[in-house]
Amino acid sequence: xxxxxxxxxxxxxxxxxxxxxxxxxxxxxxxxxxxxxxxxxxxxxxxxxxxxxxxxxxxxxxxxxxxxxxxxxxxxxxxxxxxxxxxxxxxxxxxxxxxxxxxxxxx
Amino acid sequence: xxxxxxxxxxxxxxxxxxxxxxxxxxxxxxxxxxxxxxxxxxxxxxxxxxxxxxxxxxxxxxxxxxxxxxxxxxxxxxxxxxxxxxxxxxxxxxxxxxxxxxxxxxxxxxxxxxxx
Numbered sequence: 001x002x003x004x005x006x007x008x009x010x011x012x013x014x015x016x017x018x019x020x021x022x023x024x025x026x027x028x029x030x031x032x033x034x035x036x037x038x039x040x041x042x043x044x045x046x047x048x049x050x051x052x053x054x055x056x057x058x059x060x061x062x063x064x065x066x067x068x069x070x071x072x073x074x075x076x077x078x079x080x081x082x083x084x085x086x087x088x089x090x091x092x093x094x095x096x097x098x099x100x101x102x103x104x105x106x107x
Numbered sequence: 108x109x110x111x112x113x114x115x116x117x118x119x120x121x122x123x124x125x126x127x128x129x130x131x132x133x134x135x136x137x138x139x140x141x142x143x144x145x146x147x148x149x150x151x152x153x154x155x156x157x158x159x160x161x162x163x164x165x166x167x168x169x170x171x172x173x174x175x176x177x178x179x180x181x182x183x184x185x186x187x188x189x190x191x192x193x194x195x196x197x198x199x200x201x202x203x204x205x206x207x208x209x210x211x212x213x214x215x216x217x218x219x220x221x222x223x
Contacts, residue, residue, distance in 0.1 A: 012203075013114075034209060035210060036152075036162070039138040042215075043213040043214065043215050043216055044152065044204075044206075044210070044213055045213075046204055046208075046210070046211075046212070046213075049208075049210055050209065055210060057154045075113055077132065089152070089154075089208075091208055091209075094168050095154055095168075095171065096142070096154040097154065098151060098152040098153070098154065099151075100151050101151045101152075
């Protein structure tokens with residue numbers, strides 16, 4: 001199975017900070033990588049698909065990059081509503097696998 | 108607007124069965140690769156399986172922990188996805204989502220609790 005490793009697992013940051021979360025795949029997955037945001041009690045919401053494409057309606061402060069085995073999600077200026085858990089996941093190989101999540105908390 | 112609405116969750120004893128449904132609207136369901144994903148309480152996301160559209164062969168693919176116990180099916184005339192779960196185990200307790208990955212969407216989930 002493809003292992004998706006996110007770092008950090010948790011992160012404390014302040015409103016206005018620039019934050020980057022990384023996701024590494026154990027094998028190349030081309031650009032078959034999506035990023036999700038999940039808030040407590042809610043379903044995951046797609047932010048970025050195909051590694052770098054911004055989902056319609058998602059604020060432009062979110063951006064994604066990478067290909068192969070290394071990917072990043074960057075939030076350029078944290079807003080209060082961005083404090084949540086973020087997941088990457090790959091759809092290149094079966095079984096489809098998710099990262100373990102990065103919990104973004106208010107400092 | 109893409110909408111996915113799951114139903115059918117509940118409390119079931121170990122070894123029991125349950126069938127979940129996912130009603131889809133707002134997109135061409137028959138063309139979509141649809142997945143089931145679960146999330147155990149306080150844990151991360153785990154892919155359960157998916158079904159391809161009939162035009163792509165209708166192929167079924169499953170995660171190892173549910174292979175041979177769970178069956179995914181679809182009714183394109185009703186825009187509905189199903190998950191038949193048999194021989195349920197305590198570790199199957201989770202919130203089950205149907206999801207159209209990428210530009211698609213996720214439902215709100217339906218809770219399955221396996222307990223004696």
